[in-house]
Amino acid sequence: MAARVDAALGTAVESIAAVLVLAEICVLFAGVTARYVFHAPLVWSDELASILFLWLSMLGAVVALRRGEHMRMTALADKLSPSRRAMLDAFAIAASIAFLALVAWPAADYAHEESFIVTPALEISNAWRAAALPIGIVLMIVVASLRLVRVCSWPQVAAALGGVAVLVGGFWLAGPLLAPLGKLNLVIFFVGVVAVTVFAAVPIAFSFALATFGYLALTTRTPMLVMVGRLDEGMSHLILLAVPLFIFLGALIEMTGMARAMIQFLASLLGRVRGGLSYVLIGAMYLVSGISGSKVADMAAIAPVLFPEMKKRGAKPGDLVALLSATGAQTETIPPSIVLITIGSVTGISIAALFTGGLMPAVVLGVCLCAVVWWRYRHEDLSGVQRHSMGQIGKLLAVALPAVLLPFVIRAAVVEGVATATEVSTIGIAYSTVVGLVIYRQFDWKRLRPMLIETASLSGAIIFIVGCATAMAWGLTQSGFSQDLAKWMAAIPGGSLGFLAISIVAFIVLGSVLEGIPAIVLFGPLLFPIAKAAGVHEVHYAMVVIFAMGIGLFAPPFGVGYYGACAVSKVDPIEGIRHIGGYIVALLVGLVLVAAIPWFSIGFLKT
Structure with a gap:
């Protein structure tokens, strides 16, 4: 029974979320076309896009929760026996349900308060937008409960729900004892609760949310309505609309064959060079990262194309996955990176400046990786490798040219003012669709709906983290933590270099535990002003x-x-660990160079 209800509800929510992704693309592309082509701006397009975006984010979070696709740290869980891992999974779902149940009423109250506000362009009640929060939360409670019943045994369900209820009740009863502790509560909730829940495989967004809710509810007099408001604020930055659009664009270039065409051309150029296909892998990740903004989409587009040929040439699978992973880190700053967009949204730094500044540092790290490739493959046997003639290379270039031009089309659209950083992805989507249909004649309509659903799910997981981390950052700021952090960071010896050194260590640790986006949302508003004050x-x-x-x-x-x-x-992680050390050292060397020589980052900015 639970499985049938889950399937019916899942199909309905996924369908609506897919339609919302498509609607966002159409609304933003219509806005670009009306403004640039017909010189008649649609004054309501951004407002409608904002309303649809909150609904997309919440329903996407529902889809991700149903599928178990919210980001979480499973390093500890993976080491446990199957029975204990199942128990931990049950606890993680129960903890997520606990937060959702606690915040459901404040979310409904918040939507009611927003009903008194009328939107300026569409002149409708803002409740049409804010209602996404309580409805999405209720749907998440339902799908999480159904998932708990489907994947866990009844004893595990009872134990998980009972354990979470005891913990919540214990904290509630301890409220009078916690309030007088002052800033020690920051350690209890934002270190203790977050660490325990993250390592217990609770999704990161819910770990942040539980800690924030507990801190505000038990140690302050802040109404929970305020927390919901901060959640809404974090999920409503219009610049974050670029996240689902670029995720969809990444899937689209893979489906239309554009990624394959680019990689085949690069392989023809470097096929006769020792380690040539490894250089192609580094270059291809650089190019594709400039299109999709999603590392998963980047790797999924490249690995199936390059790896079979690389294995034929004797490359070890462990070395391939190690290099693929290293290039993931190397290309994090290639525009339009989702992390760059997130930094711009939470710190106010110009997106155009970040896009410009991100190109050269990635080249520096790429050169460092190429040095490792040269050393490892300097004795490679090329006797069985096909040599492409200039004519063959020319034909492959002709085939790949429409795909190779895509990053430049996107870049030109932003620079020339045709579209904003948020809107430009719709131009890429339109371009890729036309190229796929007319030139490559490879457009699988059956894959369109799954791609839209995957886009909604990944976007919901990302944006929900941003919202929860925004609420958490607000709680930390209100506690005075930012001022204390500023004093401590300012006291670090060595000036700007000392500040950069401690930041590198801190963010390597944060990146391994929290991933990029939540760490940026949580610490970006706190540390970027300190960096500026330190002269960075x-x-x-x-x-x-x-x-x-x-x-x-x-x-x-x-x-x-x-x-x-x-x-x-599809490589065993143990194989990659044996080979990745050299690439990590190369990345660290590149990072030190980028940190020590600011010109790599700011040399091309307009002053």
């Missing part, structure tokens, strides 16, 4: 922080991105 250019600091987090994210044993690369490549 904001764009330069952004590049250093992103690379540090990227190394943590893609380095085993804790880096979630590393295991994503292994999953895409």
Whole structure:
């Protein structure tokens, strides 16, 4: 019975979420077309896009929760026996349900309060937008409960729900004892509760949310309505609309064959060079990262195309996945990176400046990786490798040219003012659709709905983390933590270099545990002003922080991105660990160079 209800509800929510992704693309593309082509701006397009975006984010979070796709740290859970792992999974779901149940009423109250506000362009009640929060939360409670029943035994369900109820009740009863502890509560909730829940495999968003709710409810007099408001604020930055659109664009270029065409051309150029296909892998990740903004989409587009040929040439699967993981960290700053967009949204730094500043630092790290490739493959046997003639290379270039032009089309659209950083992805989507249909004649309509659903699910997981981390950052700021942190960071010896050094260490650790986006949302508003006060250019600091987090994210044993690369490549993680050390050292050398020489990050900015 539970399975049938879950399937019916899941199909309905997924269908609505897919339609919302398509609607966002159409609304934003219509806005670009009306403004640039017909010189008649649609004054309501951004407002409608904002309303649809909150609904997309919440329903996407529902889809992700139903599928078990919310980001979480499973390093500890994976080491447990199957029975204990199942018990931990039950606890993680129960903990998520606990937060959702606690915040459901404040969310409904918040939507009611928003009903008195009328939107300026559409002139409708803002409740049409805010209602996404309580409805999405209730749907998450339902799908999480159904998932708990489906994947766990009844004894595990009872134990998990009972254990979470005892913990929540215990904290509630301890409220009078916690309030007088002052800032020690920051350690209890934002270190203790977050650490325990994260390592217990509770999704990161819910770990943040539980800690924030507990801190505000038990140690302050802040109404929970305020927390819901901060959640809404974090999920409503219009610039974050670029996240689902670029995720969908990444899936689209893979489906239309554009990624394959680019990689085949690069392989023809470097096929006769020792380690040539490894250089192609580094270059292809650089190019594709500039299109999709999603590392999962990047690796999924490249690995199936390159790896079979690389294996034929004698490359070890472990070395392939190690290099793929390293390039994931190397290309974190390639625009339009989702992490760059997130930094811009939470710190106010110009997106255009971040996009410009991110290109050269990735080249520096790429050169360092190429040095390792040269050393490892300097004795490679090329006797069985086909040599492409200039004519063959020319034909492959002609085939790949429409795909190779896509990054430049996107870049030109932003620079020339045709579209904003949020809207430009719709131009890429339209371009890729036309190229796929007319030139490559490869457009699988059956894959369109699954792609839209995957986009909604991944977007919901990401945006919900941003919202919960925004609420958590607000709680930390209100506690005075930011001022204390500023004093401590300012006291670090060595000036700007000392500040950069401690930031590198801190963000490598944060990246391995929290992943890039939640770490940026949580600490970006706190640390970027300190960096500026220490004399570090904001764009330069952004590049250093992103690379540090990227190394943590893609380095085993804790880096979630590393295991994503292994999953895409279908390679055992143990094999990659044996080969990744040299690439991690190369990334660290590149990071030190980028940190020590600000010109790499800011040399091309307009002054």
